[in-house]
Amino acid sequence: MTTQSYLPVPPGVGMEENFLSLDDILLSQEKLPTRTECVFPRLGFVEKTSDTRDIPEGTKMEMPLWLSKGLYDNKRRLVSVEQPKIYRQGWRTVFSADPNVVDLHKMGPYYYGLGSQLLHFDSPENPEIAQTVLQTYIGRFRRIMDSSQNAYNEDTSALVERLDVLERSLFRTGQAGLNDFQRWEKGQASQITASNLVQNYKKRKFPDLEA
Amino acid sequence: MFCEKAIELIRELQRASDGQLPAFNEDGIRQVLEEMKALYEQNQTDVNEAKSEGRSDLIPTIKFRHCCLLRNQRCIAAFLYDRLLRIRSLRWEYGSVLPTSIRFHMCAEELEWFNQYKKSLAIYMRSMGGDEGLDITQDMKPPKSLYIEVRCLKDYGEFEIDDGTTILLKKNSQHFLSRWKCEQLIRQGVLEHVMS
Numbered sequence: 001m002t003t004q005s006y007l008p009v010p011p012g013v014g015m016e017e018n019f020l021s022l023d024d025i026l027l028s029q030e031k032l033p034t035r036t037e038c039v040f041p042r043l044g045f046v047e048k049t050s051d052t053r054d055i056p057e058g059t060k061m062e063m064p065l066w067l068s069k070g071l072y073d074n075k076r077r078l079v080s081v082e083q084p085k086i087y088r089q090g091w092r093t094v095f096s097a098d099p100n101v102v103d104l105h106k107m108g109p110y111y112y113g114l115g116s117q118l119l120h121f122d123s124p125e126n127p128e129i130a131q132t133v134l135q136t137y138i139g140r141f142r143r144i145m146d147s148s149q150n151a152y153n154e155d156t157s158a159l160v161e162r163l164d165v166l167e168r169s170l171f172r173t174g175q176a177g178l179n180d181f182q183r184w185e186k187g188q189a190s191q192i193t194a195s196n197l198v199q200n201y202k203k204r205k206f207p208d209l210e211a
Numbered sequence: 212m213f214c215e216k217a218i219e220l221i222r223e224l225q226r227a228s229d230g231q232l233p234a235f236n237e238d239g240i241r242q243v244l245e246e247m248k249a250l251y252e253q254n255q256t257d258v259n260e261a262k263s264e265g266r267s268d269l270i271p272t273i274k275f276r277h278c279c280l281l282r283n284q285r286c287i288a289a290f291l292y293d294r295l296l297r298i299r300s301l302r303w304e305y306g307s308v309l310p311t312s313i314r315f316h317m318c319a320e321e322l323e324w325f326n327q328y329k330k331s332l333a334i335y336m337r338s339m340g341g342d343e344g345l346d347i348t349q350d351m352k353p354p355k356s357l358y359i360e361v362r363c364l365k366d367y368g369e370f371e372i373d374d375g376t377t378i379l380l381k382k383n384s385q386h387f388l389s390r391w392k393c394e395q396l397i398r399q400g401v402l403e404h405v406m407s
Contacts, residue, residue: 005300006230008293020289025221040271042257046212064212070278071271078271187406190355192393194400195304200229201313202400 006197011166015116023165027113028069031062033082065117074122081121083129086111092132099139104164111164112137140167148174152182213250213279216242217286224293232297235318240287247283250276298325302332303348306395349391359390360405367401
């Protein structure tokens with residue numbers, strides 16, 4: 001087994017975020033369509049389209065998820081959040097028809113992550129959104145598992161092109177398992193190998209690294 | 212929008228997804244801390260105004276800035292923590308002596324952390340296995356034999372083995388050496404484990 005000594009903080013599961021996870025921080029940077037429900041004095045410069053000193057009530061803006069979550073409350077006194085297109089009725093029908101044809105990288109790339117986070121904002125559509133996200137995952141999983149377990153020693157860019165971030169990490173894990181198994185079959189499991197980290201450092205320009 | 216510099220720090224780390232340690236972005240950290248200071252001071256002013264003049268309409272703005280402060284704090288904490296995870300893995304991959312080029316990428320506090328981590332690991336290893344201690348950074352894969360065949364990948368120079376003799380490790384020379392003496396050098400890419 002190739003041992004991994006760098007173990008980054010993984011993303012949270014479902015509606016939870018892990019505070020220290022780089023993946024979750026990038027996920028929460030994704031923008032959501034929002035509307036201000038009150039005036040935000042002295043912050044006009046943030047909303048670059050307006051020249052006013054304050055952000056007026058009723059301004060539509062694209063706000064990062066972290067800010068929307070921070071300002072949102074269920075009485076919607078400060079902001080209200082709309083679902084992005086791909087989580088609404090129209091696209092949900094497409095996903096339920098055939099989840100495999102959709103390019104989730106273009107649509108996302110955090111389709112599952114953002115979909116789960118959307119559930120923090122009260123909306124009557126939440127149960128349907130949750131169902132669609134789940135069924136999409138179930139529908140696509142089989143193909144990802146198959147391709148990751150059977151693509152050995154080849155260029156996989158075509159296979160991962162249309163996968164979202166979660167699916168890509170699944171694919172990578174599958175490939176790692178496949179490669180480990182193949183090495184074991186060849187009897188190379190007990191071979192001591194150079195550390196990947198060390199080799200990568202040498203490939204970058206480190207002139208005084210050579211012993 | 213606020214917190215742009217903070218997210219840039221995170222992206223910089225995410226780009227090195229294989230666990231490499233990029234240079235310490237001291238300037239980036241400084242800029243984020245400056246933004247935090249400015250946000251905090253603006254909020255102080257507005258809170259005082261809200262209390263003394265009863266301007267409760269400033270509260271949404273105060274909350275907005277507070278969210279930005281929390282966001283910056285999260286980004287910095289995650290940035291520093293992830294770097295520590297990378298530095299920790301350096302001890303396991305490289306050993307206890309790091310090449311100078313990597314040390315240049317660490318700030319003073321990170322170097323201090325690395326030294327302390329090394330010390331903790333050494334104390335732990337000495338506490339096991341009776342008098343001699345147990346080197347758990349060896350034998351990462353279950354050993355099949357005491358001696359292994361190795362080929363030299365680059366000129367390393369002289370190498371002393373247990374019975375006191377020295378071997379010259381020249382590129383492409385092959386040797387039959389004890390496993391635990393070579394393991395470090397194989398992991399560093401100096402030797403190659405030859406399977407028969």
